[in-house]
Amino acid sequence: MNKALLLTALSLGLSACTVSVRPGVTVVSAAQANLIQNFQPSRGEGSSYFVGESVSFRFSSRTAGYLTLVSLDPNGRGNVLQQNIYVPAGTTVLPRPSDRVxxxxxxxxxxxxxxxxxxxxxxxxxxxxxxxxxxxxWNTYTDSYVQGYGPEQRDVYETFFYIR
Incomplete structure (x- = not known):
């Protein structure tokens, strides 16, 4: 059973976590290196919006840095929403009025x-x-964008919502 849990954790891409296996006990804990604490649409992940509405996002990070938002629409078309914008540590609602988007x-x-x-x-x-x-x-493309940065310098987080 422990081998199955370990393989499951590794297959989920939990590269920034620690997996400890002892007889009868398996512990999976996230490393403190994760920079993004939360990222979701203002109505919550999995929420619905209608065509013509505007969506905003709550983004929370442990440290200040630079944020790029990319989207993949229902037809598989990719777009850059915002690129290399500075955000302070803590929570930021995007887009910000100063972003003018x-x-x-x-x-x-x-x-x-x-x-x-x-x-x-x-x-x-x-x-x-x-x-x-x-x-x-999409995974390959976004992963290639961050490969030049060490694991302690980068993080990627995905959310989703529905357009009705």
């Missing part, structure tokens, strides 16, 4: 995924994220 929802209707890519060091490159992606392609 809104996230107005348009078709297609369905599941909308949004990723927060956070680094403690200002990125020197711009992410060009436009085109059609399957789930694996």
């Amino acid at each position: 809104t996230f107005d929802l348009t078709p297609p209707r369905g599941l909308q995924r949004v990723r927060a890519i956070f680094t403690t060091v200002r990125p020197t490159t711009q992410i060009v994220f436009s085109g059609q992606y399957d789930r694996g392609g």
